[in-house]
Amino acid sequence: MYPDTFYARTRTDLTTRPALKGNHDTDIVIIGGGLAGLTTALELAREGIKVTVLESESIGFGASGRNGGIVSPAFACGSESIEARVGPQKARALHRLTIEGVERLRTYIKTLNISESDPIPGLLNLRRFDEVRDLHQYAEDFHRDYGHTFTYLTREAIQSRLATTRYLHGLADPKAFHIHPLNYLRGLAREVERLGGTIFEHTQATGADLGPQKRIRTPEGHVTAQRAIFATGGYTGPLIPRLKRAILPIATYMMLTEEAPDLLAQTIETREAVLDDRRASDYYRLVDGGKRLLWGGRITTRAASPEGVARELRKAMLDVYPQLAPLKTEIAWSGLMAYATHRMPQIGLLQPDVWHVTAFGGHGLNTTAIAGKVLAESILNQSDRIQLFAPWGLTHAGGPLGLTAAQLTYWYLQAQDIWRERRA
Numbered sequence: 001m002y003p004d005t006f007y008a009r010t011r012t013d014l015t016t017r018p019a020l021k022g023n024h025d026t027d028i029v030i031i032g033g034g035l036a037g038l039t040t041a042l043e044l045a046r047e048g049i050k051v052t053v054l055e056s057e058s059i060g061f062g063a064s065g066r067n068g069g070i071v072s073p074a075f076a077c078g079s080e081s082i083e084a085r086v087g088p089q090k091a092r093a094l095h096r097l098t099i100e101g102v103e104r105l106r107t108y109i110k111t112l113n114i115s116e117s118d119p120i121p122g123l124l125n126l127r128r129f130d131e132v133r134d135l136h137q138y139a140e141d142f143h144r145d146y147g148h149t150f151t152y153l154t155r156e157a158i159q160s161r162l163a164t165t166r167y168l169h170g171l172a173d174p175k176a177f178h179i180h181p182l183n184y185l186r187g188l189a190r191e192v193e194r195l196g197g198t199i200f201e202h203t204q205a206t207g208a209d210l211g212p213q214k215r216i217r218t219p220e221g222h223v224t225a226q227r228a229i230f231a232t233g234g235y236t237g238p239l240i241p242r243l244k245r246a247i248l249p250i251a252t253y254m255m256l257t258e259e260a261p262d263l264l265a266q267t268i269e270t271r272e273a274v275l276d277d278r279r280a281s282d283y284y285r286l287v288d289g290g291k292r293l294l295w296g297g298r299i300t301t302r303a304a305s306p307e308g309v310a311r312e313l314r315k316a317m318l319d320v321y322p323q324l325a326p327l328k329t330e331i332a333w334s335g336l337m338a339y340a341t342h343r344m345p346q347i348g349l350l351q352p353d354v355w356h357v358t359a360f361g362g363h364g365l366n367t368t369a370i371a372g373k374v375l376a377e378s379i380l381n382q383s384d385r386i387q388l389f390a391p392w393g394l395t396h397a398g399g400p401l402g403l404t405a406a407q408l409t410y411w412y413l414q415a416q417d418i419w420r421e422r423r424a
Helices: 006-010 035-045 079-111 133-146 155-159 181-194 241-245 261-267 306-320 364-379 385-389 399-423
Strands: 022-025 028-031 051-054 120-127 151-153 169-178 198-200 207-210 214-218 221-225 227-230 248-257 273-276 283-287 292-300 329-339 346-351 354-358
Touching: 006 181, 028 035, 028 214, 028 221, 035 051, 035 181, 035 354, 035 364, 051 221, 079 133, 079 169, 079 181, 079 364, 079 385, 133 151, 133 169, 155 169, 169 273, 181 198, 214 227, 248 306, 292 306, 306 329, 346 364, 346 385, 354 364, 364 385
Parallel strands: 022 221, 028 051, 028 227, 051 198, 120 273, 227 354
Antiparallel strands: 120 169, 151 169, 207 214, 214 221, 248 292, 248 329, 273 283, 283 292, 346 354
16 A cells, blocks of 8 residues: 555556566566666666566655656755765766756657656746855856756746745756656556566565575565566665665655645746755645645655645745645655765665665655666666766665664754844
8 A cells, every 4th residue: 555645646648567476587587666677677678688576565655656746957966065975077978967867767758658757847946045056156157068048037937936035046957847747657658568577566586696596585474586687665674684784764745735726826936946056945836727735845754744844844834835824734744765875876886786776865866767767777787877876875875873873963064054034
């Protein structure tokens, strides 16, 4: 069963898939039925590889099926940190991959006819403090290096779209878009199966023999394969201790308002998604044909109750739009994302014929689209683009101490955001 979210309530494909019973042979077994696992499965199946996906819940159960739905070019890690580690040339190559990921996802939707993902163009990246020089420089650099054009927005231009005084500057990205992520993911799954792949749901991998022949054990059977891919995320279990130690399961939050098309139309006069540039930003967009507002934000190292989620997000919403006070919250939810301490995806070889693809927290839609492609290219010996991710390996995340450090860092960054806004 999916958690109770807007996406689960509005998914159009109600297909259920059986749990694995007995023995099953395949070329490649993929553990994890989220975006990374299914994109990799799709790219391999297109090349005639027999793939089998094992999902312990329902496909898209985790962050892949309950995120903000915003598709834009970037990693969770900042560009300065990336360049400091690998230099300007490789940093630009990595950023080009994120742009390719956006376009690849757009192409999947078009060519696979996943119209139920409801792609809507446009993203507003907005700032809540009065500093603009770096925004202009960022736009100029991005256009020069990648041919990707942002439009600068004055305060007046923002207020022509949004009835708030909170935002002082912004960049509009017309090539970014937003989607219903669960419907998109289930569209990928249909294509994997059409190409001959097999997906088992409610099938937990309980054991792994990773010798020359890979055997993944499940409660009622096992899968035998020549190769294995671990595509788990925020719900990674102890099956491969090295993988579990390398991620921080970070909780993020979303809420959905009741229907109020007239009030919302007076407040948010655009179908573009909105993202502010604070360290732990608010992000939101109109959904359900403009009748409801979907609002996300906040991170913690432990998931909160739906009541606590609604209370915190509602407070953030009213800080920006006090006129929405009459609007009731219909549903709220949280979920776990997988972060690495370096905040980059972890894509690579665990051991011969065993790969991992994980840690997309905070920017997973475009990055899973490209990660699945470069991983498939590596397995098929079509390219070595996967090596761009080699500097960001399976770094130990620190366990409970790492989670504590992450929470303290978040609180510190929140305080910095508050200070900048008050100074403005």
